[in-house]
Amino acid sequence: MQAFLCLLLRLSERVTRMINEPNKIAMILSGIVSVLLERGHGNIDVSIKRDDKSTTIIIIQRQATYTDTFIEWLKKGLKPRRKGVVEEYYWRLADMNFESDNLNLVGALIDESEVQLKDNVLRIKVARYIG
Amino acid sequence: MEKKLTNKTLLFILLAVPALFLLTGLVRAVVNNKMPALAEDLTRIVLSRANLFTDFIEHGGVEAALLNVAVVALFNLLLIYIYKLEINGFTIAAYFTVIGFAFFGKNLYNIFSIYIGGHLYAKLKRIPLKNVIIPLMFATALAPVVSEISFASIIPSPLSSIVALLVGIIIGLIIIPVSSHMLRFHDGYNLYNIGFTAGIIGTLLTAFLRSFGASVEPVSIISDSNHPIIIWLLFTIFTSMLALALLINIKAFKEYKKILSKGGRLVTDFTNSAGYAATFLNMSVMGLLSLVYVLAIGGVVNGPVLAGIFTIAGFSAFGKHLKNCIPVMSGTILSALIFGYELSETAIIVSVLFSTTLAPIAGKFGLLCGLLAGVTHMAVVTNVGFIHGGVNLYNNGFSGGIVASVLVPIIETFRKGDKDD
Numbered sequence: 048m049q050a051f052l053c054l055l056l057r058l059s060e061r062v063t064r065m066i067n068e069p070n071k072i073a074m075i076l077s078g079i080v081s082v083l084l085e086r087g088h089g090n091i092d093v094s095i096k097r098d099d100k101s102t103t104i105i106i107i108q109r110q111a112t113y114t115d116t117f118i119e120w121l122k123k124g125l126k127p128r129r130k131g132v133v134e135e136y137y138w139r140l141a142d143m144n145f146e147s148d149n150l151n152l153v154g155a156l157i158d159e160s161e162v163q164l165k166d167n168v169l170r171i172k173v174a175r176y177i178g
Numbered sequence: 179m180e181k182k183l184t185n186k187t188l189l190f191i192l193l194a195v196p197a198l199f200l201l202t203g204l205v206r207a208v209v210n211n212k213m214p215a216l217a218e219d220l221t222r223i224v225l226s227r228a229n230l231f232t233d234f235i236e237h238g239g240v241e242a243a244l245l246n247v248a249v250v251a252l253f254n255l256l257l258i259y260i261y262k263l264e265i266n267g268f269t270i271a272a273y274f275t276v277i278g279f280a281f282f283g284k285n286l287y288n289i290f291s292i293y294i295g296g297h298l299y300a301k302l303k304r305i306p307l308k309n310v311i312i313p314l315m316f317a318t319a320l321a322p323v324v325s326e327i328s329f330a331s332i333i334p335s336p337l338s339s340i341v342a343l344l345v346g347i348i349i350g351l352i353i354i355p356v357s358s359h360m361l362r363f364h365d366g367y368n369l370y371n372i373g374f375t376a377g378i379i380g381t382l383l384t385a386f387l388r389s390f391g392a393s394v395e396p397v398s399i400i401s402d403s404n405h406p407i408i409i410w411l412l413f414t415i416f417t418s419m420l421a422l423a424l425l426i427n428i429k430a431f432k433e434y435k436k437i438l439s440k441g442g443r444l445v446t447d448f449t450n451s452a453g454y455a456a457t458f459l460n461m462s463v464m465g466l467l468s469l470v471y472v473l474a475i476g477g478v479v480n481g482p483v484l485a486g487i488f489t490i491a492g493f494s495a496f497g498k499h500l501k502n503c504i505p506v507m508s509g510t511i512l513s514a515l516i517f518g519y520e521l522s523e524t525a526i527i528v529s530v531l532f533s534t535t536l537a538p539i540a541g542k543f544g545l546l547c548g549l550l551a552g553v554t555h556m557a558v559v560t561n562v563g564f565i566h567g568g569v570n571l572y573n574n575g576f577s578g579g580i581v582a583s584v585l586v587p588i589i590e591t592f593r594k595g596d597k598d599d
Contacts, residue, residue, distance in 0.1 A: 137358070151450065
């Protein structure tokens with residue numbers, strides 16, 4: 048009975064991990080894009096690359112006319128600080144960025160980030176390591 | 179400029195609260211010649227059914243209640259120390275909540291198996307246990323289930339203790355994924371998310387227990403007189419926090435403005451956005467405000483009320499402040515008056531204090547929505563306790579989840595300025 052229970056839990060854990068990882072990546076993407084859509088406009092291109100070690104998301108927004116303050120806010124919010132406690136529990140709220148604090152949740156899900164505004168082109172690159 | 183605080187220093191700051199309780203409890207027991215009866219009083223606390231409202235001050239006496247709080251707090255602090263947890267707003271909120279609820283409902287016996295379940299969950303998920311300790315601290319909201327099964331004569335002893343232990347383990351095993359999922363139900367507008375989850379799980383468990391013919395009902399074992407020592411302890415803790423804030427940063431009041439500008443929705447960690455000085459200042463202000471409110475309306479600072487005050491203080495590091503709490507509390511007070519409740523009744527005081535679980539609604543949508551949330555909360559919270567039979571200590575979190583999940587979409591749909599394109 049105990050062995051069966053363990054097997055069942057392991058299986059559910061494997062399924063949960065398979066589902067959760069793509070969901071977390073989608074949350075990161077949604078979190079950043081929703082901020083850009085709310086504060087800016089369209090013209091957003093997204094590229095997602097995945098391999099065995101990490102997932103990299105590159106977001107490019109053309110005709111971006113953001114202030115330095117906003118770019119600094121983005122950099123601060125997206126500062127990588129992957130925290131197991133927050134990630135384990137609160138990741139489902141990461142796409143709700145309509146308040147400045149909550150971009151920190153995206154920061155808690157990533158391991159690398161770069162934010163650059165040059166010639167009215169905003170380039171955001173974030174990476175999340177697997178495992 | 180704020181002085182840098184190491185995790186070790188912060189640990190000592192957190193240690194000061196249980197140390198004060200332990201010392202006071204022991205000194206009082208010696209002075210009042212209660213030392214011989216202390217073990218017996220503590221045993222009475224541990225062997226109680228512990229469901230809402232079992233005030234340990236009434237059930238075991240002030241001294242034993244203070245020792246119980248100290249033991250439970252020290253156990254949790256030990257976990258924070260062993261697993262090297264970062265002491266941030268989330269940790270402070272969980273720690274103070276546990277301290278508060280050790281005055282009514284939590285003891286080492288009924289919380290321990292929940293931690294074992296959490297340990298098992300971490301093992302099965304192959305994640306470090308440190309990632310789940312804080313949610314587990316909140317998950318002890320369901321500790322009365324363990325006591326209820328152990329001591330309510332539903333199952334013959336000693337089998338009852340084994341079954342209770344297993345149920346506690348199952349709670350620890352399932353509550354983290356379930357509560358994480360529940361966040362989407364209210365979108366982070368109910369600060370006591372595990373209270374909401376515990377309400378749902380508690381409802382299921384109570385339904386099972388009732389199906390076996392058990393009577394699981396809320397009780398009312400409440401201290402009805404004030405103990406000056408408890409009030410002085412609270413006053414000492416919260417004024418010390420104010421002094422500590424100014425010691426860390428003399429300009430703490432300037433940083434405090436940053437806290438007041440936040441909406442407070444999950445996850446808003448004030449230690450991260452405003453620093454420790456402003457956070458301790460906010461905790462001090464909110465703790466003193468709660469205490470003054472209770473005394474001003476002629477209430478009794480008993481176990482449930484202490485839980486309310488400590489939870490408010492703890493969550494003042496993680497989302498609550500004057501601006502987002504006062505509208506909700508005012509709404510709750512207003513509805514209590516309309517419904518004809520006595521403001522100084524413990525159940526009503528507790529509802530007012532814990533209604534601040536909905537503070538993010540006022541923080542995000544403003545004063546009127548905060549008032550509306552408070553009014554709705556009072557109507558709901560006074561009617562949901564029966565559903566789970568009092569086994570969920572965070573009954574207000576359960577109610578808050580229901581209120582937020584209904585109110586927020588309505589407010590978002592109809593608020594001024596929002597149009598569908």
